[in-house]
Amino acid sequence: MTDNLDPKSQRRSAEHDVKAAFDRAAERLGLDEGVRRMLVEPWRELRVSLPVRMDDGHIEVFIGYRVQHNAARGPYKGGIRYHQHADEDETRALASLMTWKTALMDVPFGGSKGGVSVDPHALSNEELNRLTRRYTLSIQHLLGPHRDIPAPDLGTSAQTMAWIMDAYGQANGYTPAVVTGKPVEVGGSLGREAATGRGAMFVLQDACRDLGIVLRHCRIVLQGFGNVGSWFAQVAHEEGAHIVAVADHKGGVYNSGGLDIPALREHERVTGSVAGFTGGESISNHDIFEVESDILVPAAIENVITEENVGRIKTHLVLEAANHPTTPEADSVLVERGISVLPDILVNGGGVTVSYFEWTQNLQQFHWTEEQVNTELRTRMAHAYKAVSDKARSTGLKYRDAAFEIGVERVARAAEMRGFV
Ligand code: NAD
Numbered sequence: 311m312t313d314n315l316d317p318k319s320q321r322r323s324a325e326h327d328v329k330a331a332f333d334r335a336a337e338r339l340g341l342d343e344g345v346r347r348m349l350v351e352p353w354r355e356l357r358v359s360l361p362v363r364m365d366d367g368h369i370e371v372f373i374g375y376r377v378q379h380n381a382a383r384g385p386y387k388g389g390i391r392y393h394q395h396a397d398e399d400e401t402r403a404l405a406s407l408m409t410w411k412t413a414l415m416d417v418p419f420g421g422s423k424g425g426v427s428v429d430p431h432a433l434s435n436e437e438l439n440r441l442t443r444r445y446t447l448s449i450q451h452l453l454g455p456h457r458d459i460p461a462p463d464l465g466t467s468a469q470t471m472a473w474i475m476d477a478y479g480q481a482n483g484y485t486p487a488v489v490t491g492k493p494v495e496v497g498g499s500l501g502r503e504a505a506t507g508r509g510a511m512f513v514l515q516d517a518c519r520d521l522g523i524v525l526r527h528c529r530i531v532l533q534g535f536g537n538v539g540s541w542f543a544q545v546a547h548e549e550g551a552h553i554v555a556v557a558d559h560k561g562g563v564y565n566s567g568g569l570d571i572p573a574l575r576e577h578e579r580v581t582g583s584v585a586g587f588t589g590g591e592s593i594s595n596h597d598i599f600e601v602e603s604d605i606l607v608p609a610a611i612e613n614v615i616t617e618e619n620v621g622r623i624k625t626h627l628v629l630e631a632a633n634h635p636t637t638p639e640a641d642s643v644l645v646e647r648g649i650s651v652l653p654d655i656l657v658n659g660g661g662v663t664v665s666y667f668e669w670t671q672n673l674q675q676f677h678w679t680e681e682q683v684n685t686e687l688r689t690r691m692a693h694a695y696k697a698v699s700d701k702a703r704s705t706g707l708k709y710r711d712a713a714f715e716i717g718v719e720r721v722a723r724a725a726e727m728r729g730f731v
Contacts, residue, residue: 324403324612327638332406334711335718345722348730349409352402354378358448360426362441365434372441374426376449378458379405381420382724385456387412387662388422389463389491390445390470392438393611396425400612404463404633408662410717411655413724415694417666422458424449430465431582439473446477453478455487455673461665462491462537464611468503472496487672490665499668501683502661507541507609508684509660510631511549512691514605517627517652520699523604526550529568531603531625533557533595534610535584538631538658540575542609547571554603557595558610561585564593564601599623608635615640623649630654645708653710655717656698663690 329350336346360372375398378386388408391401401423409421426445430438452458462471471492478488486497494500501508518525528551532539535558543553552568560583563569570589577587585592599606599615602624608614609631615623620640628644628651630636636644636651644651667683678686701712 323399324634325399325406327634328403328406330638331710331714332410332718335714338711338715339719339722341718341722345725348725349380349718349721350406352377352379352405353381354452355398355402356449356452357398358445360441360444360448362437362444364437372426372428372445374424374445374448375401376424376452376458377401377405377422378452379421379423380409380721380725382721382728382730383413384418384420385454386422386458387417387419387461387665388424388458389461389661390424390426390466390474391463392426392428392430392465392470394427394429396427401425407633407655409721410714411659412662413717413720414655414698414713415659415663415690416720417663419459419662419666422460423463424460428465438470442470442473443477446474447481450478450481453488454482455485455669459487459665459669460489461661464536467491467537468493468498471498487669490668491661492668497668497672499664499671499678499683500680501687502664502668503537504541504545505664505683505687506538506658506661507543507631508545509663509687509691510538510542510607510609510629510657511545512660512688513652513657513695514546514629515549516692516695517629517650517699521627521650523627528552528604529554529602530605530607531555531598531601532607532609533598533614533635534608534632535574535578536610538661539607539609540578542607542631543571544575551605555590555593555598555601556584557593557598558584559595562593562595562598563587563590565590605629608632611635613637615644617643620644625649628652630657633658641708641710651709653713656694656709656713659694660687660691663687 356376358374405423412419471489474489492498530553555564600622605627606625607629612634615636617639620643698713
């Protein structure tokens with residue numbers, strides 16, 4: 311049976327939580343009340359109804375969203391999520407996180423996000439194709455290479471992006487730069503698929519150096535083995551770290567000596583889950599946060615480290631590869647317990663960074679080698695990490711607050727210079 315850690319019943323407002331982090335940054339920066347309101351409110355929101363004919367002939371109606379939060383620093387940029395709990399509140403919160411993330415990573419984009427309330431595992435490939443085309447046509451007037459550029463997120467993939475590019479192209483002509491995270495065959499960038507996980511690993515390497523942690527001696531526990539989690543695991547494994555436990559939405563696996571990550575990836579590719587992998591003991595995905603580790607990496611969904619389980623977490627460092635995995639209350643407890651938390655807008659910023667490389671390659675119609683992509687990604691992740699760690703050190707702020715302050719300040723300055731109001 312599928313375990314379900316996704317606490318729909320205890321749903322909290324992700325939008326409220328992200329706004330609280332924004333408010334702290336705005337307060338420290340001394341932003342004027344009007345500027346604060348301007349930066350908090352999304353600029354545009356669209357809710358669409360998506361009728362789709364299912365394989366058995368009946369019509370199903372899904373609800374989709376696109377929220378454009380802020381474009382002071384460039385066109386809106388943000389992933390599209392297919393998840394049964396996607397809604398306005400979550401999409402708004404994730405759109406604003408994108409605004410602060412693109413600013414922190416210093417890529418020339420604003421922030422947006424899209425979502426469709428659907429369990430993608432319950433649809434056939436053809437049904438997903440029809441749903442994606444319907445969604446794209448319903449929001450396409452908001453999209454464009456200099457307007458708003460989607461990318462993959464939870465429950466979507468390079469294939470989804472190829473369908474979006476094709477549907478948008480049918481209405482507007484061939485426009486690969488309208489979407490990033492595409493397959494390489496249709497204009498995607500080498501290195502994009504691995505970029506979020508690889509970028510998270512780069513941040514971890516820099517933090518370990520500063521905190522005196524030897525990565526090769528570390529036990530890592532990982533929640534989520536999709537695009538971000540599986541690539542993070544692969545790169546960490548290549549660097550000699552031991553991933554001792556991994557869980558996904560169907561279950562988990564534990565091996566105190568370290569899991570064989572290439573074999574686990576192959577098992578997941580064939581079966582669709584890490585559950586049932588014979589290279590370790592089976593554990594429930596509820597128990598993943600109780601496994602002792604040096605580094606804990608949430609790389610699945612939001613609100614998984616909560617007041618309820620934070621007391622049982624035994625780790626030294628939390629690397630937030632997922633968006634908003636830690637509630638503010640749990641975040642405070644982690645900090646009180648001396649557990650460092652490297653925040654989402656820094657850790658998973660590698661995805662949007664290589665999306666930027668893909669967009670520029672599409673606009674220039676010029677391809678980079680994978681080595682160029684990874685080298686440039688390394689430089690940019692190091693730059694962002696240094697900005698955050700320098701600010702944290704010089705101000706005494708926790709990493710999350712330092713990261714938000716940098717992002718919010720850059721967006722506020724751009725808005726001010728453009729003379730919006
Ligand atoms: P994905 O759909 O490829 O994989 C999600 C993984 O999480 C799967 O292994 C799934 O089984 C697992 N999962 C889902 N629900 C779970 C649950 N209740 N308990 C345990 N595991 C569960 O998604 P992804 O693209 O890897 O995204 C993961 C996270 O990273 C999300 O928070 C997303 O917003 C964030 N993110 C992704 C990218 C990107 O480039 N894909 C970029 C930045 C941030």
